[in-house]
Amino acid sequence: MKEISELLERELKTSLRLLKKKLRLNKCLVPKPPEIGDLRRLEAMPPIYLLLVEEYPLHEEKLFKCLVFSEDIELGTLKGDTPFILLERERTILVGLPLWIYSMDALLQDYSTWIGSFTLEKIEEFIHYAEKTPIPETPQGEYIKAIAKFLSPINTSSLFEYLESLEKEAPQILRLEERVFEPYREYQFSLAASSKRIFKGENWLALVEESESKARLILYLPQDYLGKKIKITLDEKVLFEGELESDQIILEDIPLFSDYSFLEEALSVQI
Template sequence: MILNLLKLYEDTIKDGDHTPVPLEPEPVQVGQVRAFSMIPEERFLVLEELDNDLFLVVPVSSYLQLLTTDPLPPLYEWRGLRLALAPIWYHIRKEIIENYSRKLFIIKDLTSAKNYIKSVQRQNLPWYTKKFLHLNAKRWANLVLVSLLKDVWEREEELYIQRVQGDTSKLLTPLALAAHSKYKRGENYFAVFEEDRLRLYLPVDYLGKRISVRIKDELIFEGTLESVILEIMGDFRGFEEDLHVVQL
């Protein structure tokens, strides 16, 4: 049963189109369940609004048997479909959501959704759920990359403007200013350095393959990549230039 479902899902998205087409813009709101205009549609929950027009979103799927995590995900009903949250989340830009997805319905109480995402972030997922996420991540890869790069460019531009207004005798380029921010664009990764963790956004081609992550000569992660997003707990700020990611 599980193998048949995985094969069905894999065949469905393989024959589809992962590039969304523009739609009539609809304002995004936290709590909305929306669908990107792909073939087939990619449904997701808008869980939280972050700064700089970024939203935290969670994929929503009708493949319930592939999402039997512990604890079980919240279930939502819409037009005869039963939908469950996938145990992963992404950062997506406001304009991408509004221009390339449509609103399906809204969830007023997000408590169970937020609790679920927190509880499953670091647990060992069933093998079939990992396989589902591996396949599903390919649909999100370009949306995530565009969202994050645009966020960095805007932050760099803002820092540049602030610097110019404050002291016109020392003009710094956006690239130089970026070196002092919490972001780092490497050859094969995009990194966000936060107070308590390092979040890496990695190429889709790395999914299912072994990688190592080092800060200088210290190994901080080695293992098989199960998602395009890899979180490593710890405060690594100040070591942006010493980060290295290698496919083994």
């Protein structure tokens, strides 16, 4: 047992050295649009595999929820029901990790190689394991956490947390004065009205809801911002500055616009 433990520790150190390096993606040779059920190899070192299990349309883009698989059997295996995938052609066995990330379709198409596809029934088994299995405080757990950190540059899960769980706190509500939006009057009378109602910035996602006379912006922020001091600005105007009490902020009393696309450049959240 001691020899096995020492071997595992050595393997962990080797893997951690690789995972501490900056994630660098290479373009795949044969780009293919991603679909639910795809098993794709992320073109990175070390190689990491993604199984696409859910899809969220965002205007002209798509966001995919991806389960994570690894070639490192010893460090990825946690218990008896750990899922495995045999890639016969590649002579490789993959182990499922209790971990998932989110990725946009363009990144998956250009920087991951299609390996194969799985049925929805099989996908459900993998999802159950990933969502129900806790990450232990063991060498395997340390490895899985390192994988999560390694993939964090492409993981937009913090922006889309509201799709996975209900907010525990009531949203903060801010009522804005109409003069704040004076510089954007041209968007009120735009001839080319836009149907786009979901917008995303560097660290936020927003949904516009309209009533008969006003609109409101539901702003979703990363959960790790909770309890921290943030500042929300619209160009040079400060809309809010203070401690974040909820990962959802509602900006009310916004004038109606035909096109709200200016928000993606004008709205900023700083921490």
